[in-house]
Amino acid sequence: MEKRYMRLKLRLLAWVAGAAFLCAALCMVLWSLFQNTILGEPVKAIFYWFGRAFFGCTMEESRRFWMEKVLPNQAFLLNFILLAAMLAAFYVAMGRFTRWFDQISRAVHQMTVDAEQEIRLPRELAPLEGDLNEMRITLANRKREAEESAQRGRDLVVFLAHDLKTPLTSVLGYLTLLRDQPELDPSQRAKYAGIALEKAGRLEELISEFFDINRLEFCQIEEADESIRLSMLLEQICDEFWPIFEERRLMFRSAISEGLTVRGDPEKLARVFDNVLRNAVNYSPAGSTVGLRAFRQGGEITVSISNEGLEIPEQELNHIFEKFYRLDTARSTRTGGAGLGLAIAKEIVERHGGSIRAESTGKLTVFTITLPARKAGE
DSSP: OTTTTHHHHHHHHHHHHHHHHHHHHHHHHHHHHHHOHHHHHHHHHHHHHHHHHHHOOOHHHHHHHIIIIIGGGHHHHHHHHHHHHHHHHHHHHHHHHHHHHHHHHHHHHHHHHOTTSOOOOOGGGHHHHHHHHHHHHHHHHHHHHHHHHHHHHHHHHHHHHHHHHHHHHHHHHHHHHHHHOTTOOHHHHHHHHHHHHHHHHHHHHHHHHHHHHHHHHHSOOOOOOEEEEHHHHHHHHHHHHHHHHHHHTOEEEEEEOTTOEEEEOHHHHHHHHHHHHHHHHHTOOTTOEEEEEEEEETTEEEEEEEEESSOOOHHHHTTTTSTTOOSOTTOOTTSOSSSOHHHHHHHHHHHTTOEEEEEEETTEEEEEEEEEBOOTTO
């Protein structure tokens, strides 16, 4: 900090030294004028003229005032003049300070009005200029993020209205059909009731995703902290997905190391792997392969879930874990929820001290989740 403002310190020191030098020089000149008879005569002449011109004094009255009042008090007069000179120098220096304050005030105001415009300050305030420009960039980024978040919030209303309306329409339609056509045979009734139940379950998933992300973001939730046999948890999740793999005609390969353990909330971690695996299934074409690998490396456990499909552009990967973001521009209700599954997964993983990232090369997309391994004795 000391070195950052060295230029400012030197400039202030130069001003103080200059003011002190000028005041000292003025004092010496005035003292010489009073003491030196050669220089003192012109001073007396000017004093006499001043008394006659402005106060109507005679030469004798002016000379008497000079001898009785001025000469005996010359030390006091010199000190008074010196003090006045020092005050004048201080006022000039303070004017420079106030100009700096005005420039800083305008720069701060500029940050709130137009954060895109670069801030310029005098060279003496270069360190402060750098700090203000860093703050300006931070504010601009936060403003941009807030605008994007607000836009996603507005999009959410449209997206949820679309995603909720489709299954709700189906539920109402099939229930109305069951009510208005009592002559339907039992097999048809069972079929229509099953479809209505499936669509109702779809509604529940969408609403549950929305409330889950809001609870994770805005509420302090008490989470369990217990030892989790991660190998067994992953194998159980994979078994639960076999009917979905069969239905989507997908091949599944897994390689899960034995004895993997972590600490945390088993239900929430199960939600993470379920969300990521479901995302991989939803974006995999029929006949492709979905893979899951889990292994320990050092003090971390890595779980990677991969699927074949179209490459995800890099700009899409930067947003894939944001709330309400979905890759399918048509927002088909078959290929995902409200765009909250990966956001929920990211929030849970980070609360467990881990990280999640996505990579897409060619036709292979890989989600990698890392979690701290349980230490011995925990």
